[in-house]
Amino acid sequence: MAQVVVVTGAASGIGAAVARHFGGLGAHVVVADIDKAGGEAVAKEVGGLFVRTDTTREADNLALIATAVETYGGLDLVHLNAGVGDGGGFAEDDYDTERQHRVLAVNLHGVMFGLHAALPALAAHGGGSLVVTSSMAGASAATFDPVYAATKHGVIGLVRSLAPTWQEKGVRINAICPGFVRTSLLPAETVDYLVGEGFAVAQPAEIAASVAEIAAGEEAGRAYVLQAGRAPDPVSFPKFELVRTGA
Template identity: 85%
Template sequence: MEQVVVVTGAASGIGAAVARHFGRLGARVVVADIDEAGGAAVAEEAGGLFVRTDTTREEDNLALIEAAVAAYGGLDFVHLNAGIGDGGGFGQDDYDAERQHRVLAVNLHGVMFGLHAALPVLAAHGGGSLVVTSSMAGVGMAPFDPVYAATKYGVIGLVRSLAPTWQEKGVRINAICPGFVRTPILPPEAIDYIVGEGFALAEPAEIAASVAEIAASEEAGRAYVLQAGSAPEPVAFPRLDLVRTDT
């Protein structure tokens, strides 16, 4: 039976590559984005459906999942990929509360809304897989964009905290932490600098193949670092056991 796949932020970059990848595999793909022209074009390439979605609106997330089920009769895999950068810093010249709020709304609240909309439906349709796009900034640091890094740490906390409960219901939740990827989130001058400094730059199609591999695995609650030319590498988080003392 054909998989039903939903991808947010799928008009370009990693999301578009994931949509195309699953389309080539014969899945029924639902492309979600606020970019109507780009999203519709990717949906056509993937042989699927475009649903305009502002992930910062809870009602849009609910409508997206409802549209996927109405069109294709089920739900098997959801990739919550929509994200933006440039939350600014904390100096006098780069502090912008409105810009910070926008990054938080897309990267963190949007993921929360997506999880709330998708998880019960995945469970109700026999289980499945959900992958959230974090970043290497979510397990390291990003001095150039600390607000972005904070949101990417946040989604990993969500994934790890939700995974055990939903795994019991048949839904596997994982995160990906891409390194440098040739996507619109990186301006041309940044790409030139990265390449000039000798850092590896992955193509979106390579990340998409890793996403499909993770989605098909039985793992849950993991965060995988994805870098050019390398297999997905799970992050080794410290084991934190509660300490009990007898009194």
């Protein structure tokens, strides 16, 4: 039976590449994006279904998952990939509350809404995999966009905190932390600069292949750094034990 795969932010970039990857494997792909024209084009290309989705609205997330289940009878994989950058900094000439709220709404609240909608549906179908797009900025400092970095750190915290409970219900939750990727988040001049400086810039298709590999695995609660030409590299987090009285 063909897999049922939902991908948010799938009208372009990594999301579109993931949709194409699974479409090529014969999956039923549900393409979700706020960009109607782009999303419909990708859905047509992969023989899937487009559902216009504003991930910052909880109702849209619930409707997306409900539509996927009603149309195809279940759910196997959800990739919560939608994201934006440029939350600004904290200097007087770069502090913008509206920009901050937008990045928080898409990158963090949108993921929360997506998790809330998708996790019970995956469990009800007998389990499956959920992958969230974080960033290398979620596992390290990112002075160029601290608000973006904060949301991506938050995404990893969600994944690590939710994974144990939902793994018991058959749902594996993991995060990907891409490095430099040729998407609309990186202007062409930035890509040219990075390549000129000798940095590797991945193609979205390469990231999509890694998403498929992670989704098919047995691990849960992991965050994987994805860089051009390298296998998924799990992030090592420190382990702490609570101090007991008298210890």
